[in-house]
Amino acid sequence: MVDYRIDRRSGVATYLQIVQQTKQALRLGLLEPGDRLPTAREVVEALAINPNTVLKAYRELEREGLVEGRRGMGTFVRRTLGDGGAADGVLRTELAQWLARARRAGLEHDDITALFTSVLGGSDGEPEDGPPAAGEPTQSQKQTQSQNQNHREPDQGDEE
Secondary structure, three states: OOOOOOOOOOOOOHHHHHHHHHHHHHHHHOOOOOOOOHHHHHHHHHHHHOOOHHHHHHHHHOOOOEEEEEEEEEEEOOOOOOOOOHHHHHHHHHHHHHHHHHHHOOOOHHHHHHHHHHHHHHOOOOOOOOOOOOOOOOHHHHHHHHHHHOOOOOOOOOOO
8 A cells, every 4th residue: 555645845746756755566466457446435525625636646547557446346457657776776785875975975965856856857968878978068057058159259340
């Protein structure tokens, strides 16, 4: 069973938070094919949200082929996400070690989340597939060069 947690200050629609948390549970193996999701009524009572919000989230998950509604029985998981293979275990161990180093370095939860999110989303100005090769300009350097080429100072004899 999954316990949904809604962050009303996140700016993310409530139904999307339910969809995202369900997908996360599928990726982590917390939900497996055949498992029943909480009923709309259970989610409404636990989170004090509109029943249509829950139904919208479940319809989205059904549209993606992740769950199926069975009339009078509930909503059930059809398939999982991710394979959870050996690479997952190795990466999880490495990530746990990195997390421990970050904490020893004095980073707090919010600092770690911001750092991880910036790297994951590529918001540090680098392409998502990693930094440029040695000697190549970064994405921000390329943009600056392009802007400089497109903007020239008027010559002394030019009139504006």
